[in-house]
Amino acid sequence: MRPLLDPKVDFVFKRIFGSEANKDVLLAFLNETFKASRSELLKEITLVNPYIDKNAVHDKQSILDIRAVTEDGKQINIEIQLFNRHDIEKRTLYYWSKLYEEQLGEGHNYRDLKKTITINIINFRYLPGESYHHVFHLREDHSGIVLTDDLEIHFMELPKLEEEPFDMGGGLVKWLLFLKGLDKSKWEEIAVDQPELRKAMTTLEFLSQDREARYLYEMRRKALLDERSMMEGAREEGMAEGKAQVAKNLLQMGMEIASIAKATGLTEAEIRKLAEPDH
Template sequence: MSDLLDPRNDFVFKRIFGSEENKDVLLVFLNRTFAESGEQPLTEIVLLNPYTDKDAPLDKQSIFDIWAKTVEGKLINIEMQLFNKYDIEKRTLYYWSKRYSSQLQEGQTYKELKKCVTINILNYSFITNERYHNVFHLREDHTGLELSDDLEVHFMELSKLDDQSVPMEGGLINWLLFLKGADKSNWEVLQMNEPTLKKAMDTLEFLSQDREARRLYEERQKYLHDEASMIEWATEKGIAKGIEKGLMEGEKRKAIEIAKNMLSFGIEVSIIAKTSGLTESEVEALKD
């Protein structure tokens, strides 16, 4: 049998958890996630952007996050991050706010807004504690009084599971150990703890043996590696830090000059925009 594909690749992750035929897999994963934050289990989930064959690995229009909605209208966004794109907390709040505000149609009142939950699964460490699953809400500093339940952000850090032994009971940890790598030696125990994991494992094995799926996976893997290398290069050269300082001082010309230099290296517009703080349209304009 071919080597197993890496389930941390967002293309593969969406095939396993974000397709209509595997909606039951997503539901169990979400219930294990929310159980750790004390929420009631979900009975049904609606996929807002299910995987289709149009989700091409190199197409910038393809969204490899998983967007879902509960029957009560709560919105859920799940994102797998194989590499550190930096400023994940600001990026998370930015996209959370867009999803939250986009719910209102003209003439609707604010009370129509439903809770939005973001779940970030990271292949690197970000939170400065030992917990592999951290959950954030809006609460008062001294009393813990909740301002609103509408914001909920989860960070799951797979890198913190390096020394984690396989549990002997069900729960979220089984799902994260499956995602952490394609080591089949623990699969039997993991699926005994979490029976629905067998369907996720079967899907991964099927994809790993499918020639077209492997081709698309390798395209996506190369794209993710190239993107990470570009960001790392820019960071090591001090470009990100220099631009941040320049923008804070109101010296946008510095950001533009550095963006032009990055363009000369053939770096993608989306990467330059994320690194510099300029918009993609501003970067595009620099080409001329």
């Protein structure tokens, strides 16, 4: 028996939640999400992008999100992120605005625009506090009056599931524990009275044993790890350049090299080199 694939990898996530055969799985997950945020529950959804383009698996920049539309036209977008690409709040608003704007075809009126919901499932800590599920709307600061209900943004932070005691009666936490990679020995416990969650688990087991799915999974995971490595390399390079500039400034102010080394973390040899005329 091969080990299970990681359901947090967006390729696997979309295979579990974003196929026509598993539309009931997606609907159940969404309703648990909306129960937790006291939103209206759904009876039916239509998948907008149900098929996976295999070429996207190899694309480092590709985001294999899930898009759905409700019976009354509400737009829903779900994205899972393994690591922090930064500016996530601006990226989220940008993607939300694109979905909202795309509804307004030629000859349509602004009143035709429907509520648009973005759900970010993230594998890193992002927001302050210990709550793993945050929901944002447009409200007036003092009175709490809702300007419009058309904007709804969810953040679900998987790492926070480790740090808080949870009521296992809650449906959403069971889904998130499954996505987080809960040990298979505990699946039966969280899947009680949750047939759609059990179906998601069965789908993951099937994908984990399928040769083509494993190949595509490994390719997608490699692409994501390459992207992360490049981002971290660029960040470290930027930090190094920043330290060098600070050291140069301190040298110009006449600070001793030993003190600059303590302040910046650079070695004294590196600082002496910066002090040379060609630097």
